[in-house]
Amino acid sequence: MPTTIQTGMLSTRWRHLPHQLSNLQISAEDFPGTVVDQIMTAYTDATRRFLSPPPCGCNRVIKILQLCFYLADPYLSFIAHAVGDAMKIGIPEYLEFAATGYVACPSEAELVLFKQHFMSFFHACPGPFSLLTKLMLRNLSFEDSDIPNILNTCNKLKLLSLRSCQMGQASVLKIDAPCLELVGVELIDFWCEQVELISAPKLLELVYDSWCGENPPVYFLYVPQLVRVYFTSPALSWQTPFTLSECLSGNKNLSMVHLNFCTQMIWIEPEDPRQLTPIFNKLRDAHLYNIFAECDLNWTMFILEGAPSLENFYLSRHSCELSKTEDSAEKTNVLWEPSRIEGT
Incomplete structure (x- = not known):
């Protein structure tokens, strides 16, 4: 031009x-x-x-x-x-x-x-x-x-x-x-x-x-x-984790x-996979990027269990600190206990 x-x-x-x-x-x-x-x-x-x-x-x-x-x-x-x-x-x-x-x-x-x-x-x-x-x-x-x-x-x-x-x-x-x-x-x-x-x-x-x-x-x-x-x-410090079923309902x-969590606090909350299945029934690809290095990955299983048609599941952890500011939320490990969530 x-x-x-x-x-x-x-x-x-x-x-x-x-x-x-x-x-x-x-x-x-x-x-x-x-x-x-x-x-x-x-x-x-x-x-x-x-x-x-x-x-x-x-x-x-x-x-x-x-x-x-x-x-x-x-x-x-x-x-x-x-x-x-x-x-x-x-x-x-x-x-x-x-x-x-x-x-x-x-x-x-x-x-x-x-x-x-x-x-x-x-x-x-x-x-x-x-x-x-x-x-x-x-x-x-x-x-x-x-x-x-x-x-x-x-x-x-x-x-x-x-x-x-x-x-x-x-x-x-x-x-x-x-x-x-x-x-x-x-x-x-x-x-x-x-x-x-x-x-x-x-x-x-x-x-x-x-x-x-x-x-x-x-x-x-x-x-x-x-x-x-x-x-x-x-x-950010004033934000609390939310469930995907609450956000994506319908x-x-x-x-x-x-x-993408930008190596900061995980802002979604694990939940009963059965709550996700109606929403993720046709899900083919799930990408979870830049999980902070110290965070356990077992919690991601609730997405695998809630998406029966899933074909590709991408996970990445990053050892470097990204996007941290004075307003960043405190990072805590995410725990998922299937027996409690599923009531078994």
Whole structure:
């Protein structure tokens, strides 16, 4: 893409080149500059050039459009207009926005500011957002109503990724999207009290990496097609272990569970395998990663016994200390006594 941009700008003979491309991925990271204004000025100029109507008046079809940009004004309004004009010519099969706050370690005030920038952009181009296939947001601070409002507009959204984002204290992220074709949700360093998947009938995969709220981190209510769950997090001092049956209750089609403990306290509690069998009846793969070195492994047997169709069972212990902070929970050995749990 950078080479194409340069040649398209340097040669009048090749001015038609941007309009012959059907797959466009334009990322702010590919543009030179030492400050965000330099980068976004070049980025918006290139985006407008690539999305402008063909000068020859010929038909132009964009099948894939991926825009990765920084949340900086006044450039967002230029991007909104460029995308809106492109949608008048034709609707892409795949449309992705990846919007990032441009500060590596933003303050609380900057997280709020980036969210305000994004919501202004969101309200400025409801048409393109109604056609959005994937949305990735980084470094934003949301209010309770923001994400539900976004989901209500993004009618064709399939993938939602929220990275290094947060909500207010004691806020719950509620995803209630019965009419969406949402197949994947990714939460990376997403800070909230809890996540409730109220209704996501097409959801196939959930990834939650690093949470700070109470356990269990997610309640799955109506997610009938869910097949893959990835949980990765170091346990914190205020979090107590939870049972998988409590968290995953109601799921009948799980085929893979990936649990990464980051060499800290084990945050799941062994339970009667019979409680898990209705949930793990179709489970094929179980991954238990980065169990701290001193921890006994016998407790993992309750997963083996609760998953009658299991084909692959992965265990790993790590001798090095990973992800330890002053808020880390105290590590204790996990004991499992089948005779007590099963009542025999």
